[in-house]
Amino acid sequence: MAAAKEEEKEEEKDSEDAAAAETEGRVRAWAAEQAARGRRVALVTSGGTQVPLEARAVRFLENFSSGRRGAASAERLVRAGYAVCFLHRARSAFPWARALPPHGPALLDALRLTPGPPPGVAAAPAALPALLPALREYRRAAEAGALLAIEFTALGEYLALLRAAARALAPLGSSVMFYLAAAVSDFYIPVSEMPEHKIQSSEGPLQITMKMVPKMLSPLVREWAPEAFVISFKLETNPQILLEKSRQALEKYRHQVVVANVLESRRTSVIIVTRDSQTPLSLSDEEIAQGMEIEEKIVSYLQGQHTAFIERKG
Amino acid sequence: MAAAKEEEKEEEKDSEDAAAAETEGRVRAWAAEQAARGRRVALVTSGGTQVPLEARAVRFLENFSSGRRGAASAERLVRAGYAVCFLHRARSAFPWARALPPHGPALLDALRLTPGPPPGVAAAPAALPALLPALREYRRAAEAGALLAIEFTALGEYLALLRAAARALAPLGSSVMFYLAAAVSDFYIPVSEMPEHKIQSSEGPLQITMKMVPKMLSPLVREWAPEAFVISFKLETNPQILLEKSRQALEKYRHQVVVANVLESRRTSVIIVTRDSQTPLSLSDEEIAQGMEIEEKIVSYLQGQHTAFIERKG
Numbered sequence: 103m104a105a106a107k108e109e110e111k112e113e114e115k116d117s118e119d120a121a122a123a124e125t126e127g128r129v130r131a132w133a134a135e136q137a138a139r140g141r142r143v144a145l146v147t148s149g150g151t152q153v154p155l156e157a158r159a160v161r162f163l164e165n166f167s168s169g170r171r172g173a174a175s176a177e178r179l180v181r182a183g184y185a186v187c188f189l190h191r192a193r194s195a196f197p198w199a200r201a202l203p204p205h206g207p208a209l210l211d212a213l214r215l216t217p218g219p220p221p222g223v224a225a226a227p228a229a230l231p232a233l234l235p236a237l238r239e240y241r242r243a244a245e246a247g248a249l250l251a252i253e254f255t256a257l258g259e260y261l262a263l264l265r266a267a268a269r270a271l272a273p274l275g276s277s278v279m280f281y282l283a284a285a286v287s288d289f290y291i292p293v294s295e296m297p298e299h300k301i302q303s304s305e306g307p308l309q310i311t312m313k314m315v316p317k318m319l320s321p322l323v324r325e326w327a328p329e330a331f332v333i334s335f336k337l338e339t340n341p342q343i344l345l346e347k348s349r350q351a352l353e354k355y356r357h358q359v360v361v362a363n364v365l366e367s368r369r370t371s372v373i374i375v376t377r378d379s380q381t382p383l384s385l386s387d388e389e390i391a392q393g394m395e396i397e398e399k400i401v402s403y404l405q406g407q408h409t410a411f412i413e414r415k416g
Numbered sequence: 417m418a419a420a421k422e423e424e425k426e427e428e429k430d431s432e433d434a435a436a437a438e439t440e441g442r443v444r445a446w447a448a449e450q451a452a453r454g455r456r457v458a459l460v461t462s463g464g465t466q467v468p469l470e471a472r473a474v475r476f477l478e479n480f481s482s483g484r485r486g487a488a489s490a491e492r493l494v495r496a497g498y499a500v501c502f503l504h505r506a507r508s509a510f511p512w513a514r515a516l517p518p519h520g521p522a523l524l525d526a527l528r529l530t531p532g533p534p535p536g537v538a539a540a541p542a543a544l545p546a547l548l549p550a551l552r553e554y555r556r557a558a559e560a561g562a563l564l565a566i567e568f569t570a571l572g573e574y575l576a577l578l579r580a581a582a583r584a585l586a587p588l589g590s591s592v593m594f595y596l597a598a599a600v601s602d603f604y605i606p607v608s609e610m611p612e613h614k615i616q617s618s619e620g621p622l623q624i625t626m627k628m629v630p631k632m633l634s635p636l637v638r639e640w641a642p643e644a645f646v647i648s649f650k651l652e653t654n655p656q657i658l659l660e661k662s663r664q665a666l667e668k669y670r671h672q673v674v675v676a677n678v679l680e681s682r683r684t685s686v687i688i689v690t691r692d693s694q695t696p697l698s699l700s701d702e703e704i705a706q707g708m709e710i711e712e713k714i715v716s717y718l719q720g721q722h723t724a725f726i727e728r729k730g
Contacts, residue, residue, distance in 0.1 A: 155477075158653040158679060160599070163469075164478045193507075196520040205519045206510040207565055210554050213539070213547075223547050225527070225537035233527075233537050240524050251521055285474070288617035299654045300679075303602030308626040314617055339474065340613045365474065365614075 122262040125252055129187055129270035132250050136185040141248070142277045142408070144184040145267055147284035148172020149191025151257040155291060155310065157298045163312070167285035169194025171335075171368070171397060175281060176249070177239070178401035184279070185248045187267055189260075191284070192253040197243075201236030203229065257287050257315065264318055268326035275329040276415040279408050280322065282334045283361075290315050319355040331411045332357035333404060339365045348375040358411060361400060370396055374403055436576040439566055443501055443584035446564050447592075450499040455562070456591045456722070458498045459581055461598035462486020463505025465571040469605060469624065471612045477626070481599035483508030485649075485682070485711060489595060490563070491553070492715035498593070499562045501585070503577055505598070506567040511557075515550030517543065571601050571629065578632055582640035589643040590729040593722050594636065596648045597675075604629050633669040645725045646671035647718060653679045662689040672725060675714060684710055688717055 136143050149169035155161040173195035176186045180197070188197065203209045212229040216222040225233055243249045252267065254260040271278045289312035301308060323332055334357060338344045341364045348360040352375065360375040371384035383399045450457050463483035469475040487509035490500045494511070502511065517523045526543040530536040539547055557563045566581065568574040585592045603626035615622060637646055648671060652658045655678045662674040666689065674689040685698035697713045 152478075156653070160480050160651065160653065160679065161601075162478045162480060164466075164476045166474050166476060193518060193520070196524075199520050199524050202519065202523060204507060205516065205523075206507070206513050209516060209519075210510075210513050210551065213551060215548070215551055215555070216538075221544075221548060223539035223544065223551060224530075230535075230537065234529070234535060237524065237527060237529055237537060241529070287475075288615075289622040300652055301602075303628055307628060308603040308624075310622075310624040310626070312622040312624070314621060337474065338614055339470070 118259060118262050121259070122266040125263055126266035126270045129250065129252075129267045130273075132185075132187070132247065133271050133274055135247060137274055137277070141183065141185045142279065143187065143271060143274055144176075144179045144279040144281050145187045145189060145271060146172050146176045146179065146281045147189045147260075147264065148176070149194030149254075150285040151191070151260045151287045152255050153257050153287045153290045153312075154296070156300055157293070157296050158300070160300045163287060163289065165285040165287050167191070167194065169196075170200065172281075172283040173197045173200050174395050174397040175283060175401055178397050179279075179281070180243050180248050181239075182401060182405050185250075187250045187252065187271070189252045189254065189263055189267060189284070191260075192255050196251070197249065198236040198240035201232045257290055260284065260286065261315075261318060264322070265326060268322055268330075271330070272327040276331060276412045278327060278330040279404070280327065280330055280332045281404075282319075282332070285337070286315065286318075288315055289313065317355070319351075319357060323355055323357050329415065331359075331408045333359040333361060335361045335363070337363055337365060337368065345373065345375065345380065348373075352377050359404065359407065368396075372396060372400060374400070374407075376407070432573060432576050435573070436580040439577055440580035440584045443564065443566075443581045444587075446499075446501070446561065447585050447588055449561060451588055451591070453499075455497065455499045456593065457501065457585060457588055458490075458493045458593040458595050459501045459503060459585060460486050460490045460493065460595045461503045461574075461578065462490070463508030463568075464599040465505070465574045465601045466569050467571050467601045467604045467626075468610070470614055471607070471610050474614045477601060477603065479599040479601050481505070481508065483510070484514065486595075486597040487511045487514050488709050488711040489597060489715055492711050493593075493595070494557050494562050495553075496715055496719050499564075501564045501566065501581055503566045503568065503574075503581060503598070505574075506569050510565070511563065512550040512554035515546045571604055574598065574600065575629075575632060578636070579640060582636055582644075585644070586641040590645060590726045592641060592644040593718070594641065594644055594646040595718075596633075596646070599651070600629065600632075602629055603627065631669070633665075633671060637669055637671050643729065645673075645722045647673040647675060649675045649677070651677055651679060651682065659687065659689065659694065662687075666691055673718065673721060686710060686714060688714070688721075690721070 133143055150165040150167035153163040169190055176188050176197040179186050203212045212226050213223050214226050216224045252263055254263055291312055319334060336348050344362050344364060348362040351360050362373040362375050374381040383403060385394055385396055447457055464479040464481035467477040483504055490502050490511040493500050517526045526540050527537050528540050530538050566577055568577055605626055633648060650662050658676050658678060662676040665674050676687045676689050688695040697717060699708055699710055
């Protein structure tokens with residue numbers, strides 16, 4: 103049984119490695135094309151990772167993230183002239199698709215049968231004001247090859263794909279921005295300590311012990327893409343410890359920027375922290391009323407920082 | 417701090433209670449209408465519940481479920497003449513909407529700009545063969561009031577809404593079917609033992625102790641809707657214990673049917689277990705090739721069982 107389990111896990115590892123190798127090739131070819139066109143490239147990570155609690159998993163630990171920040175930022179980055187590699191949790195928010203109603207009754211109600219002949223389906227008039235500009239921008243980005251979407255679900259898959267994409271982008275040097283907005287789990291259960299079958303509730307209360315996930319920022323900054331401009335995100339629920347944690351991260355991982363935010367106010371204000379500065383960005387009540395998103399300010403500010411970084415490096 | 421936390425939790429509890437009361441009224445009015453039209457009613461629960469690990473939660477325990485079984489079954493039940501109250505996890509599979517491409521690039525690619533004037537959006541021809549019949553059936557169901565959709569996300573919300581809906585449906589007696597396909601967590605962390613803030617990864621490995629969730633089948637069968645026809649689902653990864661667990665559940669909760677299934681084969685075969693029978697249902701290779709779904713056989717079989725149950729009661 104244990105041998106069969108080991109074998110199964112090895113097969114899974116092999117298929118994860120094969121997928122990562124395939125992704126590395128795909129990102130490398132795409133990045134070369136972007137560089138030839140003189141475009142800067144951003145790798146945006148987005149959404150939460152899934153951590154299985156059982157080998158044949160029914161239960162998972164999830165880090166909350168709708169993927170809204172990553173998706174909104176990817177849209178802004180494309181608008182600012184970047185080509186974006188969008189490494190995202192499957193089914194989390196997707197650039198421009200977020201203008202569509204959620205998948206369910208709202209989406210069904212936004213689509214109308216047209217009598218024809220031949221019969222067809224058209225968007226309801228009420229959906230058009232949001233849908234038209236989003237679809238136009240998506241088409242433009244797709245036709246220009248400015249958006250390369252890569253999906254993950256499990257934590258292991260995310261880590262393997264991030265490494266693959268980082269290596270593929272390294273040749274672009276300082277013109278690459280890593281915009282690491284995904285909510286990555288800090289904890290996991292090693293395969294060797296994982297129960298094979300569904301944990302039985304009849305056995306009483308559940309005790310789980312999880313190990314810490316190694317931080318990927320260290321190898322990313324030191325080995326995989328040492329010339330790149332790297333931005334990480336820090337989300338806390340307690341504002342008291344936010345800035346201190348952000349400074350500690352910059353000190354420890356030696357990357358360029360931490361975007362610091364508090365869970366409750368994350369949609370309207372952030373602090374951009376670098377080794378020698380901290381810049382609060384926020385939306386005014388008027389801007390909120392106009393439907394402006396904080397990602398517009400974040401991307402615009404970071405684009406300037408990235409330009410300065412490239413100039414210093416060059 | 418502790419007092420503020422208690423207060424916050426009480427406010428949350430109050431708003432959950434208010435939502436449940438509102439739902440109870442809505443379901444009661446809808447059910448009376450269905451009964452007046454002579455329709456049987458099914459309450460279908462679907463999708464997984466979310467269990468927070470922190471008070472201001474960033475991390476969650478999730479039970480895996482795409483909601484596919486519940487959504488497919490709801491479609492079949494409506495086709496079989498039932499009015500369906502669909503209590504489902506937000507963003508999980510939804511009846512007929514599952515014929516649409518997933519929310520993301522596939523959905524964007526399935527929608528085309530039509531030049532106009534005025535400009536519009538139409539479904540791409542390739543999407544129509546799946547989309548047209550689904551939209552037609554959805555419209556028919558919506559116009560007949562045969563589908564009442566209610567959303568949940570957190571475990572507590574699910575439990576409160578299930579109780580509210582069950583009480584509202586109780587007056588319909590034996591003509592109500594409870595089709596409990598949701599993947600409900602067995603474990604949770606009581607508010608009193610929950611850390612307020614995001615658990616810090618710097619404090620080393622994570623130890624979680626979870627309590628057992630009280631089983632809702634007991635009060636459902638004994639108190640909330642004692643005349644109803646109640647079907648629960650049992651999913652195991654280990655086929656060896658599946659039938660024994662199903663029989664134990666029937667013995668313990670005194671309901672009518674357990675639909676037993678194994679994780680890996682759940683889309684092609686199940687066993688319908690009652691106190692004095694066990695009936696395997698499965699798809700043949702030919703039926704799989706034709707795109708038939710196992711839910712067609714499950715619903716058709718259970719509809720017959722429900723008819724016999726009503727006749728025995730009457």
